[in-house]
Amino acid sequence: MTTTAIPAEARRAPAAAPKRRPRREREGAAWVFLSPWVLGAIVLTLLPMAVSLYLSFTDYDLFSPPKWVGLRNYVQMFTEDPRYWRSVATTLTYVAVAVPLQLALALVVALALKGMKHGKGFYRSAFYAPSLLGASMSVALVWRAIFNDGGTVDNLLGTGGWVNKPGWALLAMALLTVWQFGAPMVIFLAGLQQIPAELYEAAAVDGAGKWRQFLSVTVPMLSPVLFFNLVLQTIQAFQVFTPAFAVSAGKGGPADSTLVYTMYLYDRGFVASHMGYASAMAWVLLLVIGVVTAVLFRTSRSWVFYASEGDR
Known part of the structure; x- marks a missing residue:
């Protein structure tokens, strides 16, 4: 009887499976990698x-120790400071003008780019460039020169400098924000490219024209992207500072027509050295932005359409 030799490799015992590291050890490694972010956040x-919240209940001038005054800053803000309410009204007007105009222009340009067959990349980059440059002080100063007496707008329209007229200065500032429509435009363009072409074909078969297709197909399918842009641009508009500072030369004029909330906060904190009062203003702004964002999320249930959820 013949005995078949078994290879040495086959006679070896199977290799043991690698042991998994204990869960605590794995969590420790995760915290090591997260530590720079956690440290930075703290x-x-x-x-x-936390320091700002404490200072909002104090009288602090940046040079002497803070003195606890309780709710005095908040009471003074709401009942004794007319410029505070002017800054609130100016900010609300700015948000109501700049955000819709910016989103409308971004959507129109995105629709135009979607239909282009050649040069789309170039024009997309060209329209996006102002979003990268517009937040700088240098561009804001150029914008002020364009709308100043003897500037480009004055020479073309003969209306005088907008930045020196209380009724026009805020509009000039808002147009600087509208000009920076590149970021929402790119997001709109990405959303438009995700809409199935079959929906437009079905609408065309049913006899829908371009305008009806826009209202019945584009707007509902693009509503999540529109909501995303609306929330982001609204939050940014409430915090606008650089355009107001440049257009008004840091004074909020003329006649407080460009005195937005952050400009007045800067004035109270760093010009008048009322840092406790400025801290209180900052916390009120945070709460207002939170409330406005919550309202937008609440109302979105009635007009934002998510295809995965079906008809509402």
Whole structure:
């Protein structure tokens, strides 16, 4: 009887499966990689917020120790400071003008780019460029020169400098924000490219024209992207500072027509050295932005359409 030799490799015992590291050890490694972010969030965000909240209940001028005054800053803000309410009204007007105009222009340009067959990349980059440059002080100063007495707008229209007229200065500032429509435009363009072409074909078969297709197909399918842009641009509009500072030369004029909320906060905190009062203003702004965002999310249930959820 013949015996078949078994290879040495086959006679070896199977290799043991690698042991998994204990869960606690794996969590420790995760915290090591997360530690730079956690440290930055604590030192650069949470700690300054806590200090700001404390200062909002104090009288602090940046040079002497803060003195606890309780709710005095908030009471003075709401009942004794007319410029505060002017800054609130100016900010609300700015948000109501700049955000809709910016989103409308971004959507129109995105629709135009979607239909282009050649040069789409070039025009997309060209229209996006102002979003990268517009937040800089240098561009804001150029914008002020364009709308100043003897500037480009004055020479073309003969209306005088907008930045020197109380009724026009805020509009000039809002147009600077509208000009920076590149970021929402790119988001709109991405959303438009995700809409199935079959929906437009079906609408055309049913006899829908371009305008009806836009209202019945584009707007509902694009509503999540529209809501996303609306929330982001609204939050940014409430915090506008650089255009107002440049257009008004840091004074909020003429006649407080460009005195937006952050400009007045800057004036109280760093010009008048009322840092406690400015901290109180900052916390009120945070709460207002939170409330406005919550309202937008609440109302979105009635007009934002998600295809995965079906008809509402």
